[in-house]
Structures are given as C-alpha cells and as structure tokens.
C-alpha cells in the first residue's frame with residue numbers, strides 16, 4: 019500500500035523528526051519511499067536556502083575540485099529543495115549513480131549493498147530552520163548537498179561501489195563460520211571496520227592537493243562550522259591515512275572530530291578499499307579494538323540474512 023499524505027503533513031512539512039508522512043511510512047515498514055515534493059513547507063525551503071547559501075563560499079575555499087564540479091553538474095537550485103528525479107537526471111548519465119528516497123535508518127548491509135548497485139539511500143526530510151548547525155541524523159541537505167555531488171566523479175563513484183561490495187564479501191565470509199558465538203564476534207568486528215573506514219573517508223576525509231588540504235568527506239562538506247575547522251584549526255590532528263589505524267580507531271559523532279585522515283587521491287582511496295577487502299579475507303579484521311561505533315541488532319541481522327541468502 020502506498021503511503022499517502024494527510025492534512026497533518028501539509029502543516030508540518032517534511033521537517034526532521036516532525037514529519038507525519040515519514041512516521042506513517044516507518045509504521046508501515048516501508049524503507050524505500052517516494053519524495054512527496056508538495057509536502058515541503060516554505061519553512062523547509064527556507065532552511066535549504068539558508069544552509070546552501072552560507073556554504074557556497076566555504077565550498078569554494080575548502081572543497082575538493084571533484085565536489086565543485088559535481089555541484090555545477092547537478093545544477094542544484096540554491097533556493098528550493100531539489101527533486102530527486104531532477105538530481106538523478108543529471109547524476110545518472112555521469113556515473114550510473116542515483117539518489118533513492120528512504121524513510122529513515124537503513125540497516126548497514128542494505129545501505130552498503132545499495133552503494134554496490136550505485137544507489138544512494140537519501141533522506142528526504144530537512145532539519146528545522148531553528149537548528150541549522152547540528153543534527154545527529156542525516157537530512158536532505160547532508161545527503162544531496164554533502165554526498166551526491168561526490169557521486170558525479172567517476173573515480174569516487176567506483177570507490178563507493180567497491181566499498182559496497184566489501185559488505186557482501188563480509189557477509190559471505192561470516193556465513194562460513196559454524197560456531198554462532200564466533201560468527202557474531204567476527205561479524206561485529208568486520209562491521210566496525212566498515213563503519214570506521216566509511217566514517218574516516220567518505221564522511222570525514224581530507225585530500226592532499228597542490229593548493230593545500232581539501233575536503234572530500236560529506237560530513238564536513240555539509241557542515242558550515244566543521245569544514246573550516248577541519249582544515250584550519252590547530253585542535254585537529256591530521257595524518258596520512260593508515261588502514262591499520264583507521265579500522266581500530268573509535269569515533270564519536272556529537273562533536274567536531276579531533277582526528278582526521280588524509281588521502282592522496284581517489285585512486286589512492288580505491289586502492290585502500292581493495293586492501294580493506296584483502297585484509298577481511300585474510301582474517302585481519304576479525305578482532306579489532308572495541309568501542310564505537312556500537313553495532314546495532316538490526317545491522318547484525320541485515321548481514322546475517324544476506325549471508326544466508328535471505329537478503330541477497
């Protein structure tokens with residue numbers, strides 16, 4: 019049954035944590051949804067406008083060239099929340115990627131497997147205009163203005179696909195472990211490795227360039243305060259990326275990152291993903307240092323189902 023809009027939707031718009039349309043979709047167990055564009059309120063568009071306009075100078079100064087090209091190529095409107103179908107019309111011919119609307123949290127395996135298929139699970143709600151600066155959950159500004167411009171770049175897009183494929187490798191590997199306790203322990207460790215790698219590269223990565231450090235991580239690209247802090251602040255430790263460090267390094271999401279890692283290029287990042295997969299196959303990710311991120315039950319289940327064939 020399709021989720022339909024009611025009178026309550028028109029009043030609340032599609033504001034993060036306050037959208038009846040999303041609550042209904044979640045109640046009905048619908049993960050993949052459409053973008054009910056008519057439900058965005060003027061306040062929602064105003065939040066997009068403010069978020070977008072204050073970022074433009076910062077992007078010019080701190081973002082890597084692939085992102086800046088991506089913003090151009092997507093023809094995003096700075097004054098209105100974009101329609102996903104418009105974004106995809108420009109994005110899809112470039113790299114085969116497309117943004118796909120979701121109702122909320124996507125269990126880890128499903129999320130990674132979407133990347134493998136060149137789909138990006140995309141949040142359609144937008145943060146409340148009164149709290150522009152910090153939001154624990156993603157919103158359409160983070161997903162479309164922070165992530166999707168990167169997906170227009172061939173080398174970056176291929177890296178994401180290869181990373182997504184690592185999840186399948188992990189699910190298949192642990193499916194071969196007979197002892198249930200050991201299976202869960204190894205899976206938890208492999209999932210931490212994937213989450214940590216994603217965090218320190220796709221979300222918070224820095225890249226070396228002739229003009230100094232540039233930002234390619236989407237968590238930084240969608241943050242007005244942290245994009246400058248990540249490059250300029252003496253309070254941030256910035257190191258050349260080392261895989262063995264990244265997979266063992268815990269992180270916290272509710273403050274500016276004290277530690278960031280630098281890659282040389284997207285080809286370098288692509289090679290690292292290959293190395294990550296090789297380490298997984300060699301058992302080097304089976305018992306990583308504990309700590310954040312916590313692995314949720316739904317995430318574990320998504321991997322176990324995929325490994326047993328049920329979710330493949």
Ligand SMILES: [Fe+2]
Nearest residue numbers: 156221236237
């Ligand atoms: Fe993100």
